[in-house]
Amino acid sequence: MTRSICYAGDMRKRATAPIRAHPYHHGNLRRALLDAALESIAAAGPAALSLRELARRVGVSHAAPAHHFGDKAGLLTALATEGYRLLAATLREAWERTGNFLDVGVAYVRFSIEHRPYVAVMFRPELYRAGDPALVEARQAASELLYGPLRQLARDDPALDPLRAGLAAWSLAHGFAELWTTGALPPELGDDLEQAARDVLAYLFRPVPPSG
Amino acid sequence: MTRSICYAGDMRKRATAPIRAHPYHHGNLRRALLDAALESIAAAGPAALSLRELARRVGVSHAAPAHHFGDKAGLLTALATEGYRLLAATLREAWERTGNFLDVGVAYVRFSIEHRPYVAVMFRPELYRAGDPALVEARQAASELLYGPLRQLARDDPALDPLRAGLAAWSLAHGFAELWTTGALPPELGDDLEQAARDVLAYLFRPVPPSG
DNA sequence: CATCCGATCTAGACAGTGACAAGATACCAG
DNA sequence: CTGGTATCTTGTCACTGTCTAGATCGGATG
Numbered sequence: 001m002t003r004s005i006c007y008a009g010d011m012r013k014r015a016t017a018p019i020r021a022h023p024y025h026h027g028n029l030r031r032a033l034l035d036a037a038l039e040s041i042a043a044a045g046p047a048a049l050s051l052r053e054l055a056r057r058v059g060v061s062h063a064a065p066a067h068h069f070g071d072k073a074g075l076l077t078a079l080a081t082e083g084y085r086l087l088a089a090t091l092r093e094a095w096e097r098t099g100n101f102l103d104v105g106v107a108y109v110r111f112s113i114e115h116r117p118y119v120a121v122m123f124r125p126e127l128y129r130a131g132d133p134a135l136v137e138a139r140q141a142a143s144e145l146l147y148g149p150l151r152q153l154a155r156d157d158p159a160l161d162p163l164r165a166g167l168a169a170w171s172l173a174h175g176f177a178e179l180w181t182t183g184a185l186p187p188e189l190g191d192d193l194e195q196a197a198r199d200v201l202a203y204l205f206r207p208v209p210p211s212g
Numbered sequence: 213m214t215r216s217i218c219y220a221g222d223m224r225k226r227a228t229a230p231i232r233a234h235p236y237h238h239g240n241l242r243r244a245l246l247d248a249a250l251e252s253i254a255a256a257g258p259a260a261l262s263l264r265e266l267a268r269r270v271g272v273s274h275a276a277p278a279h280h281f282g283d284k285a286g287l288l289t290a291l292a293t294e295g296y297r298l299l300a301a302t303l304r305e306a307w308e309r310t311g312n313f314l315d316v317g318v319a320y321v322r323f324s325i326e327h328r329p330y331v332a333v334m335f336r337p338e339l340y341r342a343g344d345p346a347l348v349e350a351r352q353a354a355s356e357l358l359y360g361p362l363r364q365l366a367r368d369d370p371a372l373d374p375l376r377a378g379l380a381a382w383s384l385a386h387g388f389a390e391l392w393t394t395g396a397l398p399p400e401l402g403d404d405l406e407q408a409a410r411d412v413l414a415y416l417f418r419p420v421p422p423s424g
Numbered sequence: 425c426a427t428c429c430g431a432t433c434t435a436g437a438c439a440g441t442g443a444c445a446a447g448a449t450a451c452c453a454g
Numbered sequence: 455c456t457g458g459t460a461t462c463t464t465g466t467c468a469c470t471g472t473c474t475a476g477a478t479c480g481g482a483t484g
Contacts, residue, residue: 172387
């Protein structure tokens with residue numbers, strides 16, 4: 001989470017207006033609500049999310065969120081979209097930096113853990129509007145970055161079906177991340193996520209030449 | 213779901229009492245509520261679950277569920293426990309019937325799809341009491357059935373770390389099932405779950421002898 | 425500078441929810 | 455028949471999401 005939060009008591013406001021606890025216009029309420037939602041989800045999951053509590057925490061009235069997101073589902077749709085964009089950026093960076101397929105998988109796992117609030121929403125489509133155009137576009141972009149590297153790998157090994165092999169890799173990374181976050185994993189695995197992910201992911205495509 | 217449901221208008225009641233729409237004692241309210249919950253979760257996910265609506269659908273007062281489960285979390289704890297027991301039975305059956313490791317994975321995927329309501333609760337520990345003794349026991353039993361077959365496989369191939377290899381298999385099956393249910397998979401994969409799962413799971417341990 | 429207009433936020437109200445307390449009913453052991 | 459306990463009901467409370475109407479601000483237009 002690299003974004004900075006712009007709260008109500010912003011310095012810009014104080015220069016022109018007398019000190020007020022609650023200026024009428026927040027400045028960047030949309031972002032503040034999203035950040036508050038991420039915090040809340042990190043603490044108690046998306047099911048326990050309360051729009052009114054977000055509003056309280058940010059210092060606006062209970063109906064203010066509705067204007068920016070229309071709906072609770074609207075807010076979660078925005079979060080999911082942002083999550084898919086962030087995921088796509090993460091995967092692209094990993095692929096361009098290492099050119100290594102395994103590292104993309106590890107990056108996927110790391111993203112799932114470090115940005116758990118996003119992922120907790122992204123893969124619960126019943127919570128948001130899964131047909132939203134911006135969301136669909138962001139999701140497809142992220143998906144493409146998962147399959148792209150695989151197509152390249154399939155050129156070297158004709159026995160590899162890029163679709164199913166990619167799906168296997170995606171499933172493996174996704175499942176490992178989910179099992180890790182739900183705490184379902186045995187403690188003998190240790191707490192070094194990076195190493196554990198690498199060890200486990202390596203079981204896929206073992207016979208494939210060094211790059212994998 | 214092999215259990216039969218005992219609803220309010222049971223024949224036994226009618227013999228001794230005049231025809232009543234709502235006899236005071238339901239007969240098997242606990243099971244009826246669990247079944248209603250499964251239906252509701254199948255339709256709208258566990259987040260949208262409403263105890264009062266369950267009570268209405270079963271034909272009891274809004275506070276009746278509290279007596280059997282104490283709490284909404286209590287009901288979900290019961291569901292998760294039951295889910296883990298069912299999963300354990302499914303995996304055991306698959307392993308004893310086929311002795312094939314891949315088939316256990318396929319059974320896991322099939323369970324995740326066919327009993328989606330259970331799984332939707334089981335892997336969202338923030339929704340229930342994850343420390344509940346009965347639940348912990350059921351979860352460990354299911355987990356053991358995932359690792360057991362792997363230990364046997366590791367005897368043939370010393371290079372196999374049973375823990376991490378088992379985790380890879382579990383992650384792969386779990387991730388595939390989750391991606392399938394969220395509809396995140398490309399349509400080119402077809403709609404034959406059994407075949408798709410087999411194809412994808414087969415990418416793990418390819419070099420391992422035929423039994424895997 | 426004055427004015428208007430749209431974007432942003434507030435205030436109030438409503439039905440629905442989970443949880444709690446107190447009471448009613450049914451069943452069962454004695 | 456009777457007392458006691460498990461089961462269920464009724465009433466209530468604070469809280470939530472959503473809807474309505476209204477207040478306030480900021481910036482563009484004249």
